[in-house]
Structures are given as C-alpha cells and as structure tokens.
Amino acid sequence: MVGNREVQDDDLVVVNPFRRTCQVLAPLVVMALLSLTGCAAEDDDVTLSSAAADGRAIAREAGCVSCHGADGSGRVGPAWKGLAGSTVLLEDGASVVAETDYLIRSIVDPDADLVRGYTVRMPSNTLSLEEVASVVAYIEELQ
Ligand code: HEC
Numbered sequence: 218m219v220g221n222r223e224v225q226d227d228d229l230v231v232v233n234p235f236r237r238t239c240q241v242l243a244p245l246v247v248m249a250l251l252s253l254t255g256c257a258a259e260d261d262d263v264t265l266s267s268a269a270a271d272g273r274a275i276a277r278e279a280g281c282v283s284c285h286g287a288d289g290s291g292r293v294g295p296a297w298k299g300l301a302g303s304t305v306l307l308e309d310g311a312s313v314v315a316e317t318d319y320l321i322r323s324i325v326d327p328d329a330d331l332v333r334g335y336t337v338r339m340p341s342n343t344l345s346l347e348e349v350a351s352v353v354a355y356i357e358e359l360q
Pocket residue numbers: 276279280281282283284285293294295296300305315320323324327328330331332335336337338339340342344352356
C-alpha cells in the first residue's frame with residue numbers, strides 16, 4: 218500500500234510540471250496562431266470571397282496590377298476600386314455602367330470599349346473565361 222502511494226506521488230511530480238508547461242504554452246500557441254492570421258490578413262484581405270481572392274492572384278500573375286495598381290487604385294490604367302456599378306465615360310463620347318458584362322468585355326476584348334482619357338492601350342491577354350470571371354469578382358468586391 219505504501220509502495221502504491223509512493224508511485225502516486227511520483228506520478229504527481231511528473232504530471233504537475235507537464236501541466237504547468239501546458240498552461241504556459243497554450244496561450245503562446247494561441248498568440249502564435251493569431252499572429253499568423255494577422256500576417257495573412259495583411260496580405261490577403263479576409264473579406265474577399267474565394268472567387269475574388271483567386272481573381273486577385275490571377276490579376277497579379279497576369280500583370281494586370283502593373284497598370285491597375287496592386288490594390289486596384291489604378292496607375293497607367295483606370296482604378297478598379299469603386300469601378301463596379303459606376304458610370305464610365307468612353308472615348309467615343311458614350312457612357313456605360315460598369316456592370317458585370319461590361320467588365321468581362323473590357324478584359325476579353327480590351328479594344329471594345331475604350332475608356333476616355335487614357336493614351337496607353339490595354340494589351341490583350343490570354344485569360345480563360347473562368348479566370349476572367351474570377352478577376353471580375355475581385356473587381357466587383359473592390360469597393
Ligand atoms: C499596359 C497597361 C495595362 C495592363 C497590363 C492591363 N490593363 Fe486594363 N486597362 C488599361 C487601360 C489604359 C485601360 C483604359 C483604356 C481602355 O479601355 O482600354 C484599361 C481598362 C481596363 C478595364 C475597364 C476599366 C474601366 O474603367 O472601365 C478593365 C476591367 C481592365 N482594364 C482589366 C484588366 C485586366 C483584368 C488586366 C490583366 C489581364 C489588365 N486590365 C491589364 C491598361 C492596362
């Protein structure tokens with residue numbers, strides 16, 4: 218019986234520091250996870266839908282962002298921020314509301330509707346219709 222008690226005491230000695238380690242480590246692990254999420258949030262806007270996040274990756278890869286800005290605020294080309302639903306003035310004097318169809322057409326056939334005020338011509342690209350749809354989803358979420 219005494220032997221058993223000694224074993225139990227030994228167990229407690231082993232168990233206690235382990236528990237304490239867990240108590241110290243658990244918040245650290247949570248903090249580490251939170252900081253990882255924080256880093257991800259800086260680069261990838263968590264409010265984007267997955268289609269829009271794909272679209273952003275595609276726009277980066279295809280080089281669209283070199284003209285339209287890494288955050289869509291525009292450079293050589295018009296800003297994507299706030300574009301969806303806005304009225305766009307075209308070179309020929311007409312105006313068009315930037316609905317989904319217009320955005321798709323602007324990417325698939327860059328010469329179809331020329332936005333007024335830009336001397337640089339948007340180059341054509343080889344995006345698939347699926348990729349175009351993702352980029353449009355991204356543009357539409359950039360408000
Ligand atoms: C060399 C610079 C350049 C690159 C690269 C470029 N664009 Fe453009 N983009 C422009 C310019 C300039 C315009 C405005 C003139 C026009 O309508 O062609 C424009 C217009 C647009 C419009 C319509 C904007 C509006 O205000 O109505 C969309 C949408 C668009 N681009 C998407 C894309 C996508 C997607 C890519 C990548 C596949 C891309 N662009 C690559 C320069 C560029």
